[in-house]
Amino acid sequence: MLGFLWSAGAFIVALGILVAVHEWGHFYVARRCGVHVERFSIGFGKPLWRRKSTSGTEYVIAAIPLGGYVRMLDGRVDDVPEHMAHKAFNNKTVLQRMAIIAAGPGVNFIFAFFALWIMYLVGLQTVKPVVNTIEPNSIAELAGVTKGDEIIAVGERSTPDWEAVNMELVSHIGKEAALVTLVNKDKVQKELTFTLTGWNFDPDKESPLSSLGITPFRPAPTLEVGFVGDDSAAERAGIKTGDVLVSINGEQVSNWQFLVDKIVDSPGAILSLGIERDGQLITVNPTVAKQDTPEGQRGYLGVSPVFEPWPKGYVFTHQYGIVESVVRAFDKTWRLITLSVEMIGKLLTGDVSVKNLSGPISIAQGAGVSAGFGLAYFLSFLALISVNLGIINLLPLPMLDGGHLLFYAIEWIRGKPVPDEVQEWGYRIGGMLLFTIMSIAIVNDIARIT
Numbered sequence: 001m002l003g004f005l006w007s008a009g010a011f012i013v014a015l016g017i018l019v020a021v022h023e024w025g026h027f028y029v030a031r032r033c034g035v036h037v038e039r040f041s042i043g044f045g046k047p048l049w050r051r052k053s054t055s056g057t058e059y060v061i062a063a064i065p066l067g068g069y070v071r072m073l074d075g076r077v078d079d080v081p082e083h084m085a086h087k088a089f090n091n092k093t094v095l096q097r098m099a100i101i102a103a104g105p106g107v108n109f110i111f112a113f114f115a116l117w118i119m120y121l122v123g124l125q126t127v128k129p130v131v132n133t134i135e136p137n138s139i140a141e142l143a144g145v146t147k148g149d150e151i152i153a154v155g156e157r158s159t160p161d162w163e164a165v166n167m168e169l170v171s172h173i174g175k176e177a178a179l180v181t182l183v184n185k186d187k188v189q190k191e192l193t194f195t196l197t198g199w200n201f202d203p204d205k206e207s208p209l210s211s212l213g214i215t216p217f218r219p220a221p222t223l224e225v226g227f228v229g230d231d232s233a234a235e236r237a238g239i240k241t242g243d244v245l246v247s248i249n250g251e252q253v254s255n256w257q258f259l260v261d262k263i264v265d266s267p268g269a270i271l272s273l274g275i276e277r278d279g280q281l282i283t284v285n286p287t288v289a290k291q292d293t294p295e296g297q298r299g300y301l302g303v304s305p306v307f308e309p310w311p312k313g314y315v316f317t318h319q320y321g322i323v324e325s326v327v328r329a330f331d332k333t334w335r336l337i338t339l340s341v342e343m344i345g346k347l348l349t350g351d352v353s354v355k356n357l358s359g360p361i362s363i364a365q366g367a368g369v370s371a372g373f374g375l376a377y378f379l380s381f382l383a384l385i386s387v388n389l390g391i392i393n394l395l396p397l398p399m400l401d402g403g404h405l406l407f408y409a410i411e412w413i414r415g416k417p418v419p420d421e422v423q424e425w426g427y428r429i430g431g432m433l434l435f436t437i438m439s440i441a442i443v444n445d446i447a448r449i450t
Contacts, residue, residue, distance in 0.1 A: 022107060030100045074088055120328050154172070
């Protein structure tokens with residue numbers, strides 16, 4: 001329950017920030033173009049707070065935090081007094097109207113850059129992309145990847161960490177091959193070709209790395225307990241952090257994976273665990289909890305281990321000065337924009353399945369996880385969602401900013417507005433498409449958590 005509340009709270013904060021940024025873009029440019037803004041609302045429904053400025057604009061925070069809007073004076077829907085006609089949106093030039101509409105997505109991109117700039121100033125801790133194991137007969141093994149290789153580039157893009165590796169690999173979905181540059185343990189650089197013909201993966205079940213046969217390096221787990229879940233089978237049996245697990249049902253525990261395999265295969269069973277605590281050997285008898293999975297029931301104890309320390313140089317921090325942070329933030333923002341556009345194109349061509357679409361539930365979970373890791377991770381998450389919000393709003397669907405821009409571009413070219421009946425049909429079709437896309441995304445979200 002606490003996890004749900006944390007994710008919901010982080011989601012509301014993230015959405016509130018991004019909606020405010022997007023709508024402020026429309027608001028600011030509208031005011032600069034001389035349009036009278038009647039209401040600036042964050043959220044929909046019943047106002048929880050409102051204030052009216054001397055300029056006549058009402059600022060509102062509403063009860064349903066799932067969006068927002070800027071209500072401008074418009075002669076197409078309002079009775080506009082003659083002395084206010086010059087401040088109506090519909091009476092502005094077509095280029096001014098296009099600027100007002102484009103400002104929302106545009107500010108989303110600017111905000112993403114700003115968030116990443118702050119992130120690089122604050123510092124983001126990460127690890128080098130060093131390979132641990134390779135699955136036999138996998139794409140990576142056939143390409144020649146070996147244990148201990150560090151991936152330093154995919155294609156022409158450098159990959160300083162695993163996030164960058166994942167992003168660049170995903171960008172190669174639908175291509176026949178990917179050129180990957182690595183450095184082995186002896187610091188010898190090599191270029192390998194990953195044959196991607198037929199490569200596909202289900203992001204709900206595996207990562208791009210695992211689908212290629214790569215397991216990232218991480219320190220080995222010890223037999224010392226580092227975490228005990230609240231109200232877990234382990235806590236009820238009296239297991240504590242700092243305990244060292246030495247035996248299970250009389251068998252010596254050689255490594256953590258041996259223990260995990262035994263527990264997973266024993267749902268509902270009572271186990272005899274030998275524990276070393278403060279130099280004393282004791283025995284506890286936990287009843288293994290049951291967990292339902294698509295593969296069937298599995299046992300769950302509710303503990304995680306202490307890991308060995310990272311080797312020197314594996315962990316580093318993306319932290320830079322003011323100027324270099326600007327350069328890196330611009331590069332990362334541009335890459336997020338281009339990758340998002342590429343993914344939409346792959347969705348249309350069928351290279352990416354509609355099952356990959358995510359909705360508000362997945363976004364809320366992502367917000368909660370990133371917020372839990374700290375400010376830098378939350379800023380990175382905000383930048384990613386802000387870029388996607390900007391890209392989606394620029395799609396040429398009449399219900400979105402991109403659809404309005406399309407109509408205004410046609411008006412600018414032909415010298416007169418698109419006929420009302422054409423616009424109305426466009427809104428209907430656009431509305432149905434948006435409803436379909438959102439329905440698929442929400443169904444995917446529900447499938448991921450059930």
